[in-house]
Amino acid sequence: MTPAGDLIRKYYPEGLHKTLANNLAADDLALRAVSLDQPEQGLPEEILNTTDVLIWWGHCAHAEVKDELVDKIQQRVLSGMGLIVLHSGHLSKIFRRLMGTACRLRWREIGEKERLWVVSPAHPIARNIPETFVIPHHEMYGEPFDIPQDGKLIFMSWFEGGNVFRSGVAFERDRGKIFYFSPGHETFPIFHDPIILQVIGNAIRWAAPTEMVVNRITPQPEAPEKIHSNNPLANLDTSTLH
Ligand code: ZN
Numbered sequence: 001m002t003p004a005g006d007l008i009r010k011y012y013p014e015g016l017h018k019t020l021a022n023n024l025a026a027d028d029l030a031l032r033a034v035s036l037d038q039p040e041q042g043l044p045e046e047i048l049n050t051t052d053v054l055i056w057w058g059h060c061a062h063a064e065v066k067d068e069l070v071d072k073i074q075q076r077v078l079s080g081m082g083l084i085v086l087h088s089g090h091l092s093k094i095f096r097r098l099m100g101t102a103c104r105l106r107w108r109e110i111g112e113k114e115r116l117w118v119v120s121p122a123h124p125i126a127r128n129i130p131e132t133f134v135i136p137h138h139e140m141y142g143e144p145f146d147i148p149q150d151g152k153l154i155f156m157s158w159f160e161g162g163n164v165f166r167s168g169v170a171f172e173r174d175r176g177k178i179f180y181f182s183p184g185h186e187t188f189p190i191f192h193d194p195i196i197l198q199v200i201g202n203a204i205r206w207a208a209p210t211e212m213v214v215n216r217i218t219p220q221p222e223a224p225e226k227i228h229s230n231n232p233l234a235n236l237d238t239s240t241l242h
Pocket residue numbers: 087088139184185186
């Protein structure tokens with residue numbers, strides 16, 4: 001049998017992250033490829049705080065990502081940074097944190113055919129994508145997929161074995177836009193497929209922040225309408241409660 005690593009190195013000789021950065025290259029995108037084995041797990045503050053859209057692919061090492069880093073990424077997403085989570089990133093700490101659910105799904109790894117359908121053709125992520133397209137061999141990801149129900153469904157998948165899956169779903173969390181896209185198992189050349197790359201490129205442009213709102217504070221002592229009610233606690237010192 002061929003070791004899986006040989007096949008992965010054939011399709012992604014510089015690593016999946018660098019291949020994606022190379023294949024997504026465009027005049028309007030400044031792409032950086034980082035990985036978990038780099039200092040500060042690839043995302044020191046000077047990189048995270050200058051990133052408009054973070055693309056996340058992870059598989060076996062989700063637990064190694066430090067919780068403090070997940071806190072920082074979450075805050076940056078809530079402030080407006082876009083986040084695109086690919087394939088097995090559904091179990092990453094950051095995706096589960098932002099969803100608030102376990103994000104489990106059914107799976108089967110026998111290289112069956114996957115057919116995807118665009119179900120929201122007017123959405124920017126579906127721009128220039130055919131109504132339906134095929135990944136000849138992929139790992140099956142199937143329902144039930146326990147993500148929250150507030151996502152906008154962009155793509156649905158059918159698998160040769162009969163399973164179906166919500167393979168492209170867009171979310172908003174505070175100021176941040178998030179897109180989950182399930183293609184991308186590492187033993188298939190999926191990140192060389194021009195349609196897949198077009199979807200990810202569309203998602204980057206959709207998720208890019210219009211403005212970042214950092215350290216938002218929310219008191220509003222002056223009401224826009226005049227308040228006529230008597231405040232029964234007017235003489236109460238509440239300063240210790242805030
Ligand atoms: Zn996989």
